[in-house]
Amino acid sequence: MKARMQTMLTHFGEENVHGAVIPPIFLNSTFVHESYEAFQEGKGHYYSRVSNPTLDVLEKKLAALEQGEAAKAFASGMAAISAVLFHFLKQGDHAICSTPAYGGTFGILGSYMHKFGIAADFVDFRDTERVRAAIKPNTRLIVCESYSTFFMDVFDLEAIVSLAKEHGLRTVIDNTCATPANLRPLEWGFDVVVHSASKYLGGHSDVIAGAVIASREIIDRIVQVEYGIFGGALGPFEAWLVTRGLKTFGLRMKQHADSAMQIARMLEASDKVAKVNFPFLPGHGQHAMTSKQFDQPSGLLSFELHGGKDAAARVINRLRYFKIGVSWGGFESLAYSPGMSGGHDQFAGTEYEPRLDRLIRISVGLEDTADLIEDLQTALEAAE
Ligand SMILES: *Cc1c(COP(=O)(O)O)cnc(C)c1O
Numbered sequence: 001m002k003a004r005m006q007t008m009l010t011h012f013g014e015e016n017v018h019g020a021v022i023p024p025i026f027l028n029s030t031f032v033h034e035s036y037e038a039f040q041e042g043k044g045h046y047y048s049r050v051s052n053p054t055l056d057v058l059e060k061k062l063a064a065l066e067q068g069e070a071a072k073a074f075a076s077g078m079a080a081i082s083a084v085l086f087h088f089l090k091q092g093d094h095a096i097c098s099t100p101a102y103g104g105t106f107g108i109l110g111s112y113m114h115k116f117g118i119a120a121d122f123v124d125f126r127d128t129e130r131v132r133a134a135i136k137p138n139t140r141l142i143v144c145e146s147y148s149t150f151f152m153d154v155f156d157l158e159a160i161v162s163l164a165k166e167h168g169l170r171t172v173i174d175n176t177c178a179t180p181a182n183l184r185p186l187e188w189g190f191d192v193v194v195h196s197a198s199k200y201l202g203g204h205s206d207v208i209a210g211a212v213i214a215s216r217e218i219i220d221r222i223v224q225v226e227y228g229i230f231g232g233a234l235g236p237f238e239a240w241l242v243t244r245g246l247k248t249f250g251l252r253m254k255q256h257a258d259s260a261m262q263i264a265r266m267l268e269a270s271d272k273v274a275k276v277n278f279p280f281l282p283g284h285g286q287h288a289m290t291s292k293q294f295d296q297p298s299g300l301l302s303f304e305l306h307g308g309k310d311a312a313a314r315v316i317n318r319l320r321y322f323k324i325g326v327s328w329g330g331f332e333s334l335a336y337s338p339g340m341s342g343g344h345d346q347f348a349g350t351e352y353e354p355r356l357d358r359l360i361r362i363s364v365g366l367e368d369t370a371d372l373i374e375d376l377q378t379a380l381e382a383a384e
Helices: 005-011 036-041 053-065 077-088 103-110 112-116 128-134 157-166 216-230 236-246 249-269 287-293 309-318 369-383
Strands: 070-074 094-098 119-123 139-145 170-174 192-196 210-214 273-277 300-305 334-336 359-363
Touching: 005 053, 005 249, 053 070, 053 210, 053 236, 070 077, 070 216, 077 103, 077 139, 077 170, 077 192, 077 210, 077 216, 094 103, 103 112, 103 119, 103 139, 112 119, 119 128, 128 157, 139 157, 157 170, 210 216, 249 273, 249 300, 249 369, 300 309, 309 359, 309 369
Parallel strands: 094 119, 094 139, 139 170, 170 192
Antiparallel strands: 070 210, 192 210, 273 300, 300 359, 334 359
């Protein structure tokens, strides 16, 4: 009998220590051994930069959540993503990444890795033929995200995986936005899932953490090389916080989904809103593919106003419960507009560029839905 998600999160992977109902935090840096020979055997933990019992608990739960063989917890989502990219790419290699991509991923693949002779192309994955056309003899890796940044585009995961298999390419997906409550990319054939656990997995906006989930073989190799060498280990206290957050993960995601759906419908009906970027709405062009791949939405969506930057600023400033800030996935509702900050190089010259200033991204939190709807409706009055 296989436990369902919430049951698994409550019990799985936790050893009983003194009958404590909550697993303890092992804050030790090193582990001592009975003898010279016992150390040589290399069983168990030896140094917390590599592994730690508090992280074990979290890693077991994360692997089970994503239906993977193994998981490794990292100090941040970016630590996880960089380790995976450096693991699969070497000098002379080429990667193809979906666009618009998370800013950090765009930063590593789009420029930083050039100094190692690693190139990348950012491609519109909504059309799999464009991905096919971007494949070069030195392409090694396909990188994509469960939703595109800001615009919430989704991609045909089955087609991407079959294209990759045809060409012998590895596939990596950042599943932070959708979460394994709604989408499990390993079931669609992806090789590796990466996460920022700072978002929904932690869920309380009190921790920065990341994770990689894949086959035991891939995880073991990443732990032996990139995890140890780059030193992106998650601290035990942070691991414990993510594990605590996970206890309510399934329940939180249900509430985020329900609230986001109601809010998206309200926005769609508003004459102040030109466009709602939320592929779970039946009128959205990618609705059929979305229903096929995702169990439910998360609390993330964006909408575009008829006005430009000034209208977006007025609406954001009028919000009361939605706080102004980056990140998302916590219990609190947040709003952000790309016009508030620079660093959107990847949009230059694209169809997305003129839409950035009039776009507001919201992370629908766990407040009462009716209050959030009233808050947005009041704020939208400031749009013109
Ligand atoms: C936040 C985020 C990251 C980076 O994670 P950190 O924990 O902030 O390092 C990567 N990808 C996506 C999609 C994110 O939202």
